[in-house]
Structures are given as C-alpha cells and as structure tokens.
Amino acid sequence: MENFPALVDDAGQWWDAAVEDAQEGRWVRDDVERAVVADIAAATNALHGGRLPPFTEDDWYVRIGRIANWAGVIRLAARAGGWELRPVAGRAPDRPAGMTELLSGIYAIAAPAETWMRRFVEARQPPSEQDMARAEFSFSGPGTLEDLESFFYDD
Template sequence: MDSFTARLDGAWEWWSAAVDEAQEGSWVRDPVERQVVADIMAATNALHGGRPAPFTEDSWHVRIGRIANWAGVLRLAARAGGWELQPVVGRRPSTPAGMAELLSGIYAIGEQGETWMKQLLRESRVPSESEIGQAEGFLTGPGSMEDLELFFYDS
C-alpha cells in the first residue's frame, strides 16, 4: 500500500472514530471544542464556488495549497485547545475518541498537502491526479470535512 493510501485510510479511521463517539453520545463537545470546529471551518473555506472535487480547472498550486492550508489551521487549533496531534498511519485511534483524534485524522491529509507543496516548489513534482482528487474529496464536498459541523448533534 502506498503512503498516501495508508494516510487517507488512517485519516478516515481516526475521523470516523471521533464522529462515531459524538453521534453515540460518548463524546459531547464542550463550548471550546464547538468553537474550534467553527473556526476551522471558517479558516479552511475552499472557495470552490460549489464546484465538486476534484478541482481540475484550478492550477496545481491552488489545489495543493487548499489541502496544505488545513495543516496550519489544525496545528493552531490543536495548540489552542491543548490537544496533541498524533500520526494516524498504522495506528488505531484512542478510545474513547474525541477532539484530538478528530483533528489528527484531518491533519494527516493537510500534512500530505504540505509535503506535496514542498515537492511542487522544489522539484516541480506533482501528485497523481487520483491522489489529489481523493484528498480534495476528503476535505471538500458532501460528506467531507467541509460538512463537519453536520456530523455533530450537540450544537
């Protein structure tokens, strides 16, 4: 399994663990957690104009930049709330899962975007269309991180 596939699988697993805990009522977000999620959503607005991913009309810089922006936002969010981001590849999320697991899952994809951006700027190397499309689909569109607030019933 290539590293991006492992990262994407881990991201979904960690994100799902946290959302499942929230939907089952095991994790009820406190006011700080609710505000952090709202701030993440405001800071990562993909500005795609309602177009579905993949955003093949946009330049590689814009596409990869959208993904990479999530990493910085999530590092700030984790610091603000005192949560520690964990690597997700080959690891199981803690139980009960909560905000740290949610942020770690999403961060895995943003971090991948940062790696891609470095490769693009240093080597003019771009990820495969399939990989970037999957990352875009994870972060934007129906059922994605863009809809994150809809997965919580405690708002």
C-alpha cells in the same frame, strides 16, 4: 507519499471514531471544542464555487494549497486547545474518541500537502493526480470534512 490511499483510510478511521462517539454521546464537546470546530470550518473555506472534486481545471498551486491550508489550521487548533496531534498510520484511535482523534485524523491527510507544495514551488513537481484527487475528495463536497460542523448534533 508512498502509500497515501492507506493513510487516508487510516485517518478516516480516526475522524469517523470521533464523529461516531460524539453522535452516540460518548464524547460531549465542550464550548471550546465547539468553537474550535466552528473556527476550523471558517478558516478552511475551499472557495471552489460549489464544484465537486477533483478540481482538475484549477492550477496545481490552488489545488495543493486548499489541502495544505488545513494542516496549518489544524496545528493552530491543536495548540489553542492543548490537544496533541498523534500519528494515525497503522494505528487505531483511542475510544472514546474526541478532539485529539478528530484533529489527528484530519491533520494526517493535510500534512502531506505541505510537502507537495514545497516540491511544487521548488521544482514544479505536483503530487500524483490520484493522491491529489483522494485528498480533494476527503476535504471537499457534501459529506466530507468541508461539512465538519454538520456532523455534530450537540450545538
């Protein structure tokens, strides 16, 4: 990915908008949206044993796989709820933000990891350490997407 840090920043604006609008009452999740967020959390357990990123002691396959798995989970979630994933790079999210913006923001960071995984499997070429660490810091640890469910107060 040519400018992964910028993509992460753009994606963060999208999921931040969704969380902020939910916390401020501009987006009130329905039962399906609550169930989907719970399912995302269940399906994306990072299995890192409580360690904090970057996970440099883990094999590249495991590191990349943790992030790439999010992409498939988010695509399934979007299909299940009928939300359309949108490109986030260089774009502001619609407001009030909701499930489309949340899922699009998450997906934008996870999708490049699928390319990273193909390159790694085919040519043993990992992503840059900086890009990998940036992705890991987005998804794992306190206050990250690993804690997605805790960002919502409407349960």
